[in-house]
Amino acid sequence: MATPNCLRCLLVRPSVAARLPAARQMITAAAPFSTTANSRAAGGPQQGKGKKAPKPPVKGKQMNLSAFKKKRDVDKSKPPLPGERKAYRKRILLSNNNALPVPGLQDVNAESMLQTSNSGKVLSLPDAVVDQLRAVEAFKPTQCWGVFRKPSMLVRAETVELMQKMQKAADSQQALRLVVTGDRITGKSMLLLQAMTHAYLNDWVVINVPEAQELTTACTEYAPIPNNPTQYMQQNYVLKMIQAIRKANEKLFSRLTTVHQHPDLPQHVPVSSPLLQLANSAKEADGAWAVFHALWQELTTKGYGRPPILFALDGVAHIMKMSDYRSPAFEQIHSFDLALVRLFADCLGGNVQLPNGGAVLASTSRNNSPRTPSLELALLQREAEQNKTEVPKKDPFFRGYDERVDAVLKSVQVLRLDRVSKAEARAVMEYWAASGVLRATVDEATVSEKWTLGGNGVLGEMERAALLTMRL
Amino acid sequence: MASMKQGSIALRPLCQGLRGQQRQPVDRLFQALRLDAPAESRRSLSTVPESTQLGAIRAAPEIDLKSLADLRLVPHARPVPVSPSYFSRQPRFNDSYLTLQSLMRDYGNLPTIPSSQVERIAWKTLVDFRQTIGEQVKASEYVKCIELVKRLHQIHPELKPDVVKQALDAFKREVQSFSNVPNPIPIDRFGRALGVGRRKASTARAWVVEGTGEVQINGKSLADAFGRVHDRESAMWALRATGRIDKYNVWALVEGGGTTGQAEALTLAIAKALMAHEPALKPALRRAGCVTRDPRRVERKKHGHVKARKMPAWVKR
Numbered sequence: 001m002a003t004p005n006c007l008r009c010l011l012v013r014p015s016v017a018a019r020l021p022a023a024r025q026m027i028t029a030a031a032p033f034s035t036t037a038n039s040r041a042a043g044g045p046q047q048g049k050g051k052k053a054p055k056p057p058v059k060g061k062q063m064n065l066s067a068f069k070k071k072r073d074v075d076k077s078k079p080p081l082p083g084e085r086k087a088y089r090k091r092i093l094l095s096n097n098n099a100l101p102v103p104g105l106q107d108v109n110a111e112s113m114l115q116t117s118n119s120g121k122v123l124s125l126p127d128a129v130v131d132q133l134r135a136v137e138a139f140k141p142t143q144c145w146g147v148f149r150k151p152s153m154l155v156r157a158e159t160v161e162l163m164q165k166m167q168k169a170a171d172s173q174q175a176l177r178l179v180v181t182g183d184r185i186t187g188k189s190m191l192l193l194q195a196m197t198h199a200y201l202n203d204w205v206v207i208n209v210p211e212a213q214e215l216t217t218a219c220t221e222y223a224p225i226p227n228n229p230t231q232y233m234q235q236n237y238v239l240k241m242i243q244a245i246r247k248a249n250e251k252l253f254s255r256l257t258t259v260h261q262h263p264d265l266p267q268h269v270p271v272s273s274p275l276l277q278l279a280n281s282a283k284e285a286d287g288a289w290a291v292f293h294a295l296w297q298e299l300t301t302k303g304y305g306r307p308p309i310l311f312a313l314d315g316v317a318h319i320m321k322m323s324d325y326r327s328p329a330f331e332q333i334h335s336f337d338l339a340l341v342r343l344f345a346d347c348l349g350g351n352v353q354l355p356n357g358g359a360v361l362a363s364t365s366r367n368n369s370p371r372t373p374s375l376e377l378a379l380l381q382r383e384a385e386q387n388k389t390e391v392p393k394k395d396p397f398f399r400g401y402d403e404r405v406d407a408v409l410k411s412v413q414v415l416r417l418d419r420v421s422k423a424e425a426r427a428v429m430e431y432w433a434a435s436g437v438l439r440a441t442v443d444e445a446t447v448s449e450k451w452t453l454g455g456n457g458v459l460g461e462m463e464r465a466a467l468l469t470m471r472l
Numbered sequence: 473m474a475s476m477k478q479g480s481i482a483l484r485p486l487c488q489g490l491r492g493q494q495r496q497p498v499d500r501l502f503q504a505l506r507l508d509a510p511a512e513s514r515r516s517l518s519t520v521p522e523s524t525q526l527g528a529i530r531a532a533p534e535i536d537l538k539s540l541a542d543l544r545l546v547p548h549a550r551p552v553p554v555s556p557s558y559f560s561r562q563p564r565f566n567d568s569y570l571t572l573q574s575l576m577r578d579y580g581n582l583p584t585i586p587s588s589q590v591e592r593i594a595w596k597t598l599v600d601f602r603q604t605i606g607e608q609v610k611a612s613e614y615v616k617c618i619e620l621v622k623r624l625h626q627i628h629p630e631l632k633p634d635v636v637k638q639a640l641d642a643f644k645r646e647v648q649s650f651s652n653v654p655n656p657i658p659i660d661r662f663g664r665a666l667g668v669g670r671r672k673a674s675t676a677r678a679w680v681v682e683g684t685g686e687v688q689i690n691g692k693s694l695a696d697a698f699g700r701v702h703d704r705e706s707a708m709w710a711l712r713a714t715g716r717i718d719k720y721n722v723w724a725l726v727e728g729g730g731t732t733g734q735a736e737a738l739t740l741a742i743a744k745a746l747m748a749h750e751p752a753l754k755p756a757l758r759r760a761g762c763v764t765r766d767p768r769r770v771e772r773k774k775h776g777h778v779k780a781r782k783m784p785a786w787v788k789r
Contacts, residue, residue, distance in 0.1 A: 183696070448718030452685045453704050455695025465701050 092139045093146030094130060100436040101149045110201040113155055113163040113194060120424045122431040124152035125197060132200045135248040137210040138193045142367075147467060148435050153194060154428050154459070158417055162191060163198050165413075170204070170308040170357040177348050179316060179409070180363040181379050182417030185460025188363040191417060192312050195361055199310040204358065205249050205299055207241070209344065212315040213368070216335045218324035225289065231339045232325065238340060239288035242295065246279035252307060253279055259304055262294040269294075289339065296343070300355055308358035311347050316362035317369040319345065320405045336404050349408035362412075374402045378409035383416060419457030422447060428459070429466065438466055562607040565617075568642060572620040575636055584626040591629070592650040595621060595643050618643070657748035665748035669740025671766055674729030676737035680745035683721030689738070690725060697726075703735035710743035713760035714753050720746065740765060 080088075106112070108123045125133070130151055133139060145151050162178070169176035180188045192208075199206050214220060220237045224230075246253060253276040262269055262278070266287030269278045275298060282291035299309055313319070319341045325333040335341045346352040347360040354360075364379075377394060384391040394401060420428070426447045432438035440446050454462030553559070557566035596604065598614050621643045624636050659665045664679045687708070689697035698704045711717045722742060726734040743762035747754055757763050771780035778784055 183693075444718065445715060448685045449712060452687055452694065452708060452717050453701065455693035455704075456686050458693065458695050461695040465704070469701050 099149040102434040132248040136208040173357040175354040176359040178413040184366040209313040212318040216323035233289035235285035242282045302355040315365040320372040320375040374405035382414040564605045594645040665745040667741040667745030671736040672733035674733035674737040676726040676741040678724040678741035685718040707735040707738040710762040
């Protein structure tokens, strides 16, 4: 189709363009669509230099997505270093300067836990013993020591009973073999701590395994013992243990001297050198088991002023089953094939004697403890035998029993830790109130209320009900 | 002649009726005006005449003019309603109100008993009353009526006349909720009282016995049964709020629901059992919130919602 005007005429020639009709002009210019006046739509008057360009015309309502976006608060602080969180979780605070010092609080001494008159009293731990207990990791992070000014503990009827048994065994140069059991947070670990306190105050040697699961859940290194390949040593753990024993019993070890030759040690320790030197010879994990073996040999020598030994272990269920370790043939290793566990089991079962007397204490734990039918049954049986009631029998159709465990637990004593009496509860609550932690007046009503709320006197539950709930 | 004339006038309606016209006899008319006997005036719904329904059709007896002469019917008889309230808007209500007023006039001086000791009666609400009598009674008027009712009800029960009792019966609700009294919880020969409590989906039975504050729930101690200290406290709240924790032992069975429900079901159960031992504790327990059953349940899910109330997230397209 031919255009009515020549195309050249459409080229911008002012003289021509001026003469062209308005409709034609629209075609050439970039046509802005606007409902406003023509002059504004064309861009308005020119602005002078330096002035800000005008805002573009508003195009109607538009969604501004950035308005919905949340501004992220980026935390620029450093994340905690590896292990820092765990260290915080597992730290043990033993005193709190905000708590009030309790007037008239007595320290424990060598005899105080043997006296029945002290039953139902709160006694504090002497500083020297606190250091020793800390060295062997007797304090647990779950116990609330950090609420009070000074670490103190309630002497319970069971405490006195156990201490008297221990003392009797030590006097007669026998070993007390006993398992402490009981409900959740009734104070089983606390009873072990009291036993250790008593031991330290009476110059015993204490060997403590604070968590038996560390030995059997395959979290520490192990190796077959060179001349006895069916048993496995845990060098790193043993090294740590020797250092703890050395630190806790330093005075005693510097007084005692060796009486045996120990040719297998990494360092030569001549006869009649102090035991401290023997203990110090464990510098690296490699020779640690040999040093421990030598140390055990020295400590269990009859005579020579050797003190009684307290061998304590918490969470006994973990060693009463197959461990998580594997043999070179990738077969499960029984916990009793781990040398350290074997030693404890032998002591507990009576196969290894303590010629200078002492005690082998194990305590069950209700936290993260595996089912061990043999242990459970044996505890019930021993308890029934002690109480002269009907002894429960093995389930003949159940295959989960472990004969090796049965053999170990054949003749142990069982101490069931029960709930505290109201008198004991009152003593503890008076101590709490004197420390300024419990704000209520301690009278019969408060005591029995907390006693009931704490599941008829479960000490840990009472603590939870009274101290650890925010009630301001 | 005069008598004849009188008679003829008196007979007029009768004769008209006999002639089979529409007019009804006077007493029939009066009957229609009566308020208190609606049953008599009810019409037959049958299309067949009443006489045929009865059986054989019989001729009317011969009119005995002598006996009719004795009838002293007023000339120009006009039916007058029995009730003076007939021409009011609410005749039945007015009647009953007037009855109550006259009863009050007659027996208002009889000795009364204090209102706290009067037997509790659920009186009809305004809506109920309106429905029963079918009249649009004003609220303010009904209030006055009920005031009279309550005053009459306060008359000493041994002296209350039967007339009053019958008059008041009309104002009683059909279902008397106050007569629905729960059976008192007995204390058995071992000194135990069994209380039952419910909350959400949980049911608790608590045997409460005098003791030293020992608690066993489903054979476990309180701490074993409830991990949360808050739950333990709410389970023992009835005893705790009244300071009786060390005075009673509790042995309880709980089932159903979750921990909170079980704990709060126990609150109610223990409170009920405790009230069996010490009924005087009821006000204290009510103040502690242990007497009323909490009726709240899980709210049902609705269609179009993600949960009971939650709506799905808004999407652009």
